[in-house]
Each structure stands twice: as structure tokens, then as C-alpha cells.
Amino acid sequence: MTGVPVLDLAGVAFAYPDGRQALFGVDLRVDRGERVALLGPNGAGKTTLVLHLNGILRPGAGSVTVSGTPVEKATLAQVRRQVGIVFQDPDDQLFSGTVADDVAFGPRNAGVRGPELDRRVAAALEQVGMAAYADRAPHHLSFGQRRRVAIATVLVMEPEVLVLDEPSSNLDPASRRELADLLGTLDVTVLMVTHDLPYALQLCERSVVLSEGVVVADAPTYDVLTDAALMARHRLELPFGFDPRAVGNVHP
Amino acid sequence: MGAGHGHGAGRSLHHPGRSRVHRAPAHLKVVALVTFMLVVVATPRGASWAPVAYAAYGACVLAVVLAARVPVLFVVRRMVVELPFVVFAVLVPFVATGPRTEVLGLTVSEPGLVAAGHLLAKGTIGVAAALTMASTTTARELLGGLERLRMPALLVEIMGFMLRYVDVVTGEWSRMLVAMRSRGCDPRSPRHWGTLARGLGALFIRSYERGERVHLAMLSRGYDVGRAR
Structure with missing residues (x-):
């Protein structure tokens, strides 16, 4: 783990215009190739933090650096190519008439045109197993398919880090597993916001717990999930019948 | 499905097909439709040849519908949107002023009757033409056409x-x-x-x-x- 971190947040604090403070000095470093789960109860500031990663929100104090580039007005276009955010509701992310158009949206904004654009769109759809649906309208797809297309719309930008907001929410168990298989095949740094603790254990070797706007734990996922006191303190609960010890540490 | 149509309002208006009318570029269809409508609307009320012109327009629309292999009934059924308009046209001869004349035993205004006839003819042709366009063009094609027309x-x-x-x-x-x-x-x-x-x-x-x-x-x-x- 040498070199410049992909994501480097130092003392990030943020208050909404109405005065409600959401982040109180967050430090977070994610290195290339890591898969990190961002855990925390509702209202912990997870989504607020995510919106800082590509400069949608700007910290009131502290700094966000993406692969050595500070996030500021002049670097926004570059940073938004480097950080790919997949939002929770695919209907928010997919707004074009066809799947292919939607996947082409990001690269087109970056000035990619012609055969190069077609090639990248096809490759991204291939990656998520949705190549056969290129000409379909997004609203005709199942929820799981829409989620996969939403991931393709971001992969096509060839981001350095993929940020997923609740990737397993609203998916049936089969789609949830298919998505895990897909995420397992991607060779990209991942930051995954989730309440789905078994999913975090399966996919991410490291977990960061955000609670009331600060990072309260940053450790291997297995250690976090087996620390009963920490879990209870921050309203994290394992689903009924799930025991991480029975699964074991899948990322030793 | 392949063309990506079928959303909400568009669902019932489009009749998928592979005819020449379906395949014609959408921007040409938009220009043709607008030109056609302008000609129809510009037909003078007083002209004695107006009924002939209306018949010709109607025949044009019918020809396009047949060429597109869209069932005529498909278009006719969707023409119910014109209904409020028809009601209005039917009322005109009764409320308009001017010399009176007898139709089916009812006394109605003669200029009103003429106005209503023109209104009805133009309206019907317009609605039929627009529906023909809608039944042969998906909403997405239409957007592409408008884009090419520099909207x-x-x-x-x-x-x-x-x-x-x-x-x-x-x-x-x-x-x-x-x-x-x-x-x-x-x-x-x-x-x-x-x-x-x-x-x-x-x-x-x-x-x-x-x-x-x-x-x-x-x-x-x-x-x-x-x-x-």
C-alpha cells in the first residue's frame, strides 16, 4: 500500500445551510485496490460524506484529495471522472431514453465521441452483463438490472474509485448475490456505503464506521462485526441468525 | 420494445411497424406534418373549392395511413380526443347569428353552419394527421427529429x-x-x-x-x- 492514496480526507467538517452540522472532522484514507465498507446508523452523515468525494458538497473545514488532486472548483471535472458515484435509487441515475444513451452520458460530457464512445459504452455494459439491453428503455428493466446499468454508467468513466451508496438495498436475494459476483470481478477501488453487514463482510476487507459525523472505527470488517460493544454503541446490528464467526474472516 | 417506445402516454398511440412511413426520418415527418397543417389551416373559408380541398387532404392522410399499414380503425378509435371540439362545432350553428336555414327540421344559422363545417373539417384532418405521425413515430424518434431540426x-x-x-x-x-x-x-x-x-x-x-x-x-x-x- 504505497503511493498516493486514491481518497484522502483530512478533518472534513460540514454543516448544512440550515445550520445542522453533519460532519465533525472526518479523516479517511483509501489506497488503490482497497475495498472499504462505510458503515453507520441512519443519519450518521454517510451520504453527506459521499457527496464530498466528488465535490458536490464542499467541506466547511478540512480537505478532500483524490489521487493527489485537491477537490476544488478548478478540478471538479477531473475529480468527477476519477470518482464514480452510484446513487441508491437507479431511477435517479438513469434518466435517458435508452440504456446505451445513459451509459454514454458521462463520457460524452467528457468530450468522448464516435466509435471510441460506442466502444466504451459496449465494454461497460459487457462488464455488468447488460450488453443485450443496450437499446431498452431503463424503466422497462427489473430493479436489479437497473442497478447494474447504473453501475455501468459510472464504470464507463473508468473511475479510479467506485463509490456505491447502498448497493444491495431493494434487491431480491438472487440479484443481491449477482451484484456481489459482479463487484467481485471488478478490478477497481471500492468504497461501499451499506447497512448490509453480511455484504460488507463478503466484499470488503476493511470497514470504517461513521457515527454522529465522526469516524469511530477503522479496522478489518471481521474485527468490526465481532466487536459487540462497538456495534451496540453505534446502533449497528447483525441480521437475525447471522454470525460472522461462523462465516470466518474471508479476507485474512 | 427494441425501439424503446412504450412509455406512459406514448404506449397506446404508437403502432409498431416497418413500413416506409415508419422508417422515414423523424425530422422529415415533423416538417411534412407542420407544412401539411399550415396548408390545411390556410384553406380559405369562402372558397367554393374548399370541400374538394378537404376531400383531397383527407385522401392524403388516408393514403399515408394505408402506406404505413396502420389499421384505419387504430387511428379512428384514437380520434375521440377530438370529441370536445366536435361538441363545440355542433353548437356553433345554434348560437351563431345571421340568416337562418332549415336542416333536418331545425332552424340554424347559415354562417354558423358554414363555420362549423370548416372547423370540423380542419380539426378532423389535423387530428388524423397528428395521430398518423404519432402512430408511426416513437417519442424517442420524435425527440431525435426535433434535435436535428435544431430545436x-x-x-x-x-x-x-x-x-x-x-x-x-x-x-x-x-x-x-x-x-x-x-x-x-x-x-x-x-x-x-x-x-x-x-x-x-x-x-x-x-x-x-x-x-x-x-x-x-x-x-x-x-x-x-x-x-x-
Whole structure:
């Protein structure tokens, strides 16, 4: 783990215009190739933090650096190519008439045109197993398919880090597993916001717990999930019948 | 499905096919339709040849419908949208002033009758032509056509969003209605119109917030209004 971190947040604090403070000095470093789960109860500031990663929100104090580039007005276009955010509701992310158009949206904004654009769109759809649906309208797809297309719309930008907001929410168990298989095949740094603790254990070797706007734990996922006191303190609960010890540490 | 049509309002208007009319570029169809309508509307009221002209226009539309292999009944059934217009046209001879004449034993205004006839002919031809266009062109093709006709990209984009989200918003509304009904509200009863209005308000807020989230998602993928497309 040498070199410049992909994501480097130092003392990030943020208050909404109405005065409600959401982040109180967050430090977070994610290195290339890591898969990190961002855990925390509702209202912990997870989504607020995510919106800082590509400069949608700007910290009131502290700094966000993406692969050595500070996030500021002049670097926004570059940073938004480097950080790919997949939002929770695919209907928010997919707004074009066809799947292919939607996947082409990001690269087109970056000035990619012609055969190069077609090639990248096809490759991204291939990656998520949705190549056969290129000409379909997004609203005709199942929820799981829409989620996969939403991931393709971001992969096509060839981001350095993929940020997923609740990737397993609203998916049936089969789609949830298919998505895990897909995420397992991607060779990209991942930051995954989730309440789905078994999913975090399966996919991410490291977990960061955000609670009331600060990072309260940053450790291997297995250690976090087996620390009963920490879990209870921050309203994290394992689903009924799930025991991480029975699964074991899948990322030793 | 392949062409990506079939959303909300467009679902029932489009008749998929592979005819020459279907395949013609949408921008040509738009220009042809607008030109045709202008000619129809410009037909002078007083001209003695007007009925012949109307018959010719009608024949034109019919020819296109047949060439497109769209069942004539498909178009005729959808012409019910003209109904309020027809009612209005039928009323004109009764309320208009001027010399009176007898039709089927009723005394009606003669200029009114002429006006109504013209109104009805022009309206019917216009509706039929527009429906022919709609039945042979998907909404997405139409947007592409408007774009090629140099309609401002922002307007085309907004229309595209409307097409994309009409199903999402109506779906949300029908789920809200189901939830209201489940708690004993009857949307048909005037007693519950207040609830209904508040529901619509909530729907508006939700849609507005969704618009904001979509905008965020667009910004995240490098969208910049200044240099859109």
C-alpha cells in the first residue's frame, strides 16, 4: 500500500445551510485496490460524506484529495471522472431514453465521441452483463438490472474509485448475490456505503464506521462485526441468525 | 420494445411497424406534418373549392395511413380526443347569428353552419394527421427529429426527461392512491378531495426532490449545462 492514496480526507467538517452540522472532522484514507465498507446508523452523515468525494458538497473545514488532486472548483471535472458515484435509487441515475444513451452520458460530457464512445459504452455494459439491453428503455428493466446499468454508467468513466451508496438495498436475494459476483470481478477501488453487514463482510476487507459525523472505527470488517460493544454503541446490528464467526474472516 | 417506445402516454398511440412511413426520418415527418397543417389551416373559408380541398387532404392522410399499414380503425378509435371540439362545432350553428336555414327540421344559422363545417373539417384532418405521425413515430424518434431540426438542446433534454419520468411519477401517484384507499379514503368522493390535493402537493415535492437528485447524479458524471452536447 504505497503511493498516493486514491481518497484522502483530512478533518472534513460540514454543516448544512440550515445550520445542522453533519460532519465533525472526518479523516479517511483509501489506497488503490482497497475495498472499504462505510458503515453507520441512519443519519450518521454517510451520504453527506459521499457527496464530498466528488465535490458536490464542499467541506466547511478540512480537505478532500483524490489521487493527489485537491477537490476544488478548478478540478471538479477531473475529480468527477476519477470518482464514480452510484446513487441508491437507479431511477435517479438513469434518466435517458435508452440504456446505451445513459451509459454514454458521462463520457460524452467528457468530450468522448464516435466509435471510441460506442466502444466504451459496449465494454461497460459487457462488464455488468447488460450488453443485450443496450437499446431498452431503463424503466422497462427489473430493479436489479437497473442497478447494474447504473453501475455501468459510472464504470464507463473508468473511475479510479467506485463509490456505491447502498448497493444491495431493494434487491431480491438472487440479484443481491449477482451484484456481489459482479463487484467481485471488478478490478477497481471500492468504497461501499451499506447497512448490509453480511455484504460488507463478503466484499470488503476493511470497514470504517461513521457515527454522529465522526469516524469511530477503522479496522478489518471481521474485527468490526465481532466487536459487540462497538456495534451496540453505534446502533449497528447483525441480521437475525447471522454470525460472522461462523462465516470466518474471508479476507485474512 | 427494441425501439424503446412504450412509455406512459406514448404506449397506446404508437403502432409498431416497418413500413416506409415508419422508417422515414423523424425530422422529415415533423416538417411534412407542420407544412401539411399550415396548408390545411390556410384553406380559405369562402372558397367554393374548399370541400374538394378537404376531400383531397383527407385522401392524403388516408393514403399515408394505408402506406404505413396502420389499421384505419387504430387511428379512428384514437380520434375521440377530438370529441370536445366536435361538441363545440355542433353548437356553433345554434348560437351563431345571421340568416337562418332549415336542416333536418331545425332552424340554424347559415354562417354558423358554414363555420362549423370548416372547423370540423380542419380539426378532423389535423387530428388524423397528428395521430398518423404519432402512430408511426416513437417519442424517442420524435425527440431525435426535433434535435436535428435544431430545436434548442435544453428543450429537447427537458422533453426527454418528461418521457423518462412520466412512468415513474404516475407510478408513484398510483402507489400513493393505493395507500390512501387502504386507509379508507375514496378519491372519487368530493369529501376527500382535500386529501387528494394534499397528496398531489406531496407528489409535486417528491418529484421536485427527485429532480434535484437526478441533477446531482448528472453533475457527478461531469454534466455542465454550458457545454451540453
